[in-house]
Amino acid sequence: SAVLPLYGCSTVGAKQELLVDRLGRDTQDPSYWSKVRVAETVNKSGTELPVVFLHGGGLNTSSFFRYMKFFAEKDHPTFAYDLLGHGDSEPVPMDNISIDQLAELHQEQLKKWSVEEHIAVGHSIGAMVMLQHASKHPGKYKGLILANALDVSPKKFDFSISFMLNVHISNSKNNFIGQRAYDYSAEPMKGTDAYQISLKYTDSHSISAIVGALEGYDVRSSMKNIQAPIFFIHGKRDRIMDAGGVEDMANRPPNTRLLVVEGGQYWSLEKPELVDSILTQNYHFVVGKQPK
DSSP: OOOOOOTTOOOTTOOOSOSBOTTSOBTTSTTGGGGSOOOEEEEOOOSSOOEEEEOOTTOOGGGGHHHHHHHHHTTOOEEEEOOTTSTTSOOOSSSOOOHHHHHHHHHHHHHHHTOOSEEEEEETHHHHHHHHHHHHOGGGEEEEEEESOOOOSTTTOOHHHHHHHHHHHHHHHHHOOOOOOOOTTSSOOOHHHHHHHHHHHSOHHHHHHHHHTTTTOOHHHHSTTOOSOEEEEEETTOSSSOHHHHHHHHTSSSSEEEEEESSSTTHHHHOTHHHHHHHHHHHHHHHTOOOO
C-alpha cells in the first residue's frame, strides 16, 4: 500500500552530516549522550529488581506515576526520564534522530543509574525504544510491559499509519506554545484532552524528529533476541495502530501475553484505576515469580 513520507523528517537511520549538534557539542564524542540534559524521576529505595519507565510521545514521566506507585509498593526501585523535548528534558539537539540514537541515550541513562538487570515499562514510542535497546542488550531485561507499542515495520507502515503520524507532526507544529512538564497524573482525563495538552507543551521539533525515527524501523526483526516475558497492553481504539498489528507483534517472541482494553492511546490516563488491577493480575508473569 502507499506510504506517505513523514512531514519534515529525513530518512531514518541516516547518519548526521553535522559533526556538532545545535549547542556545538561534538556528536562523535563517545561520551556525547552523557552530556545531553535529561530530566529524571528516580526512587532508589527497594530490594526487588529495578523498574525502568519510558513514556510515549507528547507525554512525560508523570504519565507513569500510577505504575511507579504500584511497583514502589512492591519494593522495586523505580527509574524514569523524559524523552528529549518532553517535560524538562532538552529538545532533540540535532535535525533528525534515529531509533538507534534514542536507544543509545537510553543505554546512557541505565549506565548513569547503574541499572543492569531490570523490568522495563514503555508506552508507544517509549516501548519501541525499549524494544530496540532490548534487542541489543537482551540480558538486561527480565520482563517488559509495553503499552500501545507501534508495529511500524515496512509491511505495517502503510498509508493509514503514515497519514496519522503526519497529522500528529503537523498538529504539533501548529499548536506548540512552549515546553512544559505538565502533570498528567493530577486527575483522570479524556484522551482527546491529553492529546491537546501534549501538542501545546511538547517541543514541536522534537516530536517531528522522534516520530520520524519510526519510519522504516522493523520492530519485528528486533524481537527475536528477546527471551524475557513481554506483556502487551493495547487500547483498542488506538487510531494509529489497530489491535491486529499488536497481535502480530505479540505472536513473535517466545514468551508473551496480550491484553486489549477499552480506550485508545491514552487509556491509562482516561481510566487510571485500570492500571492497578491490570498490573496486579499480571505482575507475576512479568517479574517471573510464582504467586505465594
